[in-house]
Amino acid sequence: MRVNAVDLACRRGGRDVFAGVSFQLAxxxxxxxxxxxxxxxxxxLRIIGGFIRPAGGRLWLDGGDPELSIAEQxxxxxHQDAVKPSLSVAENLHFWTAFFGADARKVQDTLxxxxxxxxxxxxxxxxxxxxxxxxxxxxxxxxKRPIWLLDEPSSTLDAAGRDRLTDFMxxxxxxxxxxxxxxxxALGLSGTQELSLDQKIPLPVSGDNLGGGSEAKVxxxxx
Amino acid sequence: xxxxxxxxxxxxxxxxxxxxGALIGVLxxxxxxxxxxxxxxxxxxxxxxxGPAILWLAALLASLLALDRLFASDHEDGSLDLILTGRxxxxxxxxxxxxxxxxxxxxxxxxxxxxxxxxxxIEPPAQAGLVLTLLVGTPALTFIxxxxxxxxxxxxxxxxxxxxxxxxxxxxxxxxxxxxxNAAVAGPAPFGTPFTVLCALTLASLVIGPFAAAAALRLDxx
Numbered sequence: 231m232r233v234n235a236v237d238l239a240c241r242r243g244g245r246d247v248f249a250g251v252s253f254q255l256a257x258x259x260x261x262x263x264x265x266x267x268x269x270x271x272x273x274x275l276r277i278i279g280g281f282i283r284p285a286g287g288r289l290w291l292d293g294g295d296p297e298l299s300i301a302e303q304x305x306x307x308x309h310q311d312a313v314k315p316s317l318s319v320a321e322n323l324h325f326w327t328a329f330f331g332a333d334a335r336k337v338q339d340t341l342x343x344x345x346x347x348x349x350x351x352x353x354x355x356x357x358x359x360x361x362x363x364x365x366x367x368x369x370x371x372x373x374k375r376p377i378w379l380l381d382e383p384s385s386t387l388d389a390a391g392r393d394r395l396t397d398f399m400x401x402x403x404x405x406x407x408x409x410x411x412x413x414x415x416a417l418g419l420s421g422t423q424e425l426s427l428d429q430k431i432p433l434p435v436s437g438d439n440l441g442g443g444s445e446a447k448v449x450x451x452x453x
Numbered sequence: 454x455x456x457x458x459x460x461x462x463x464x465x466x467x468x469x470x471x472x473x474g475a476l477i478g479v480l481x482x483x484x485x486x487x488x489x490x491x492x493x494x495x496x497x498x499x500x501x502x503x504g505p506a507i508l509w510l511a512a513l514l515a516s517l518l519a520l521d522r523l524f525a526s527d528h529e530d531g532s533l534d535l536i537l538t539g540r541x542x543x544x545x546x547x548x549x550x551x552x553x554x555x556x557x558x559x560x561x562x563x564x565x566x567x568x569x570x571x572x573x574x575i576e577p578p579a580q581a582g583l584v585l586t587l588l589v590g591t592p593a594l595t596f597i598x599x600x601x602x603x604x605x606x607x608x609x610x611x612x613x614x615x616x617x618x619x620x621x622x623x624x625x626x627x628x629x630x631x632x633x634x635n636a637a638v639a640g641p642a643p644f645g646t647p648f649t650v651l652c653a654l655t656l657a658s659l660v661i662g663p664f665a666a667a668a669a670l671r672l673d674x675x
Binding site: 279280281282283298301302304305306308309310311312313314316317321324325326328329330331334369 | 454455456458459460462463466467470471472473529530531532534535536537538539540541674675
């Protein structure tokens with residue numbers, strides 16, 4: 231399985247966010263997407279997740295299940311944790327496990343792994359931001375999907391939580407998974423590819439534009 | 454548990470717990486219908502004549518109350534994104550959410566209708582017909598409403614827009630629902646004709662609603 235992107239461009243609210251983004255990511259590899267605020271890290275992950283359409287370029291998957299889209303083989307861990315406050319911790323995870331068609335009997339095990347086993351029956355309204363993030367990380371563990379799209383996954387986690395997340399990512403990669411993570415810090419994984427979006431700004435500058443053929447591409451798609 | 458039954462159970466759990474909104478609808482329905490005889494006075498013949506219309510109007514407004522949160526709460530907490538990455542077709546997901554909404558808001562209201570109908574001088578034999586019209590007609594209100602809910606999902610105060618979009622579309626349901634209920638309560642017009650049209654409206658909305666709502670949601674998410 232390999233995720234390929236060639237010359238991806240993104241346009242949000244009439245503003246060109248980035249253009250000329252290309253990468254290849256094979257099984258067992260991680261890609262750290264970096265860049266300043268507003269560089270389009272989240273937008274790139276949302277394009278790969280299929281939530282927004284790219285303004286240009288191509289995105290495709292080699293291998294994997296041809297019946298399924300990239301989004302249907304991916305976990306998306308965004309800024310929002312998709313936790314319902316009126317359901318208990320276990321009910322929240324149980325729902326996502328069942329909704330994604332996985333075995334819901336592993337819920338308690340998964341909660342132990344992310345460090346929430348003791349408070350499984352607590353309504354999720356009482357969770358802290360870090361605990362909510364742990365709960366949504368539990369979703370990645372309970373349901374097997376090969377591609378992980380992580381948007382600043384460690385932002386609210388404490389040191390122990392970060393260590394656990396790094397372990398989870400390592401074992402996911404070791405099991406043949408792929409990880410694309412938007413991050414400001416280091417991912418803590420060896421052999422991570424890095425994709426900086428800072429140089430991908432589609433300004434109409436001639437000469438030193440590192441975005442390669444991005445100008446022509448953007449020009450072609452601008453209405 | 455299949456993905457869709459998991460979603461159904463989750464939505465019903467959320468609706469019946471604190472702040473869920475299932476009780477709001479039926480309480481609103483009971484309060485509006487209860488106030489009517491006080492406003493109109495003890496004219497039993499008049500109450501009987503307008504009773505079905507009052508019940509239907511109250512049911513229509515009550516079913517709109519919690520509708521604006523149907524997709525908006527999932528959108529705000531990121532659940533909607535994840536639902537889109539699921540393998541269940543979005544149309545069926547929407548139908549499951551609509552069913553959960555109908556079971557938690559419309560069914561309590563249908564159960565309360567015979568009791569509350571007594572206040573409008575609707576007697577037990579006629580109540581059966583009235584309840585039947587509500588049972589058949591309220592799914593149409595829900596499944597027309599989910600289209601509006603899907604259109605208004607990204608708006609902060611989508612409730613008002615939702616009412617403006619949805620209420621005109623419910624006019625046929627209201628006309629034939631009240632016509633059938635009137636026939637059951639007061640006669641002498643036949644019950645069968647408007648009731649059959651009401652069934653047809655419900656069946657059509659069950660099919661069209663999820664597809665229209667799915668198209669609107671896909672646009673909204675971008």
